[in-house]
Amino acid sequence: MRVRTVYFKVQQLGAARAWWEKFLGVQPVKNFERWSEFRVGEINLGLLQIDGAAGASGAPCVPVLEFADGDIARRIERAKGLGARVVLEGKDHPDYPRIAAVLVDPFGNEFEVTNLHD
Numbered sequence: 009m010r011v012r013t014v015y016f017k018v019q020q021l022g023a024a025r026a027w028w029e030k031f032l033g034v035q036p037v038k039n040f041e042r043w044s045e046f047r048v049g050e051i052n053l054g055l056l057q058i059d060g061a062a063g064a065s066g067a068p069c070v071p072v073l074e075f076a077d078g079d080i081a082r083r084i085e086r087a088k089g090l091g092a093r094v095v096l097e098g099k100d101h102p103d104y105p106r107i108a109a110v111l112v113d114p115f116g117n118e119f120e121v122t123n124l125h126d
Contacts (some may be wrong), residue, residue, distance in 0.1 A: 015054030
């Protein structure tokens with residue numbers, strides 16, 4: 009198990025990317041229309057473009073937790089059994105066909121659970 013990525017949901021990706029470039033002093037290692045990602049030590053720091061009302065809902069910062077292939081489905085089910093609510097799962101998740109889910113714990117904290125990525 010490890011934390012691979014932490015990302016911020018942003019409404020203005022270009023402005024947020026420029027700010028983080030200046031603050032960190034490095035260029036993003038990934039840069040797409042709706043996603044930018046910086047490598048900070050062993051962690052990826054991401055910026056995800058969220059438009060309109062969708063950007064106002066959910067947590068503004070999301071940790072991505074990685075688990076071994078044989079453990080991921082059990083971890084997602086454990087989270088659900090402990091009261092986590094599913095936001096995104098299965099074919100709707102960008103990691104599909106890998107097993108992954110975006111969940112919200114009973115306290116309103118959003119987190120993502122996915123397979124280990126090399």
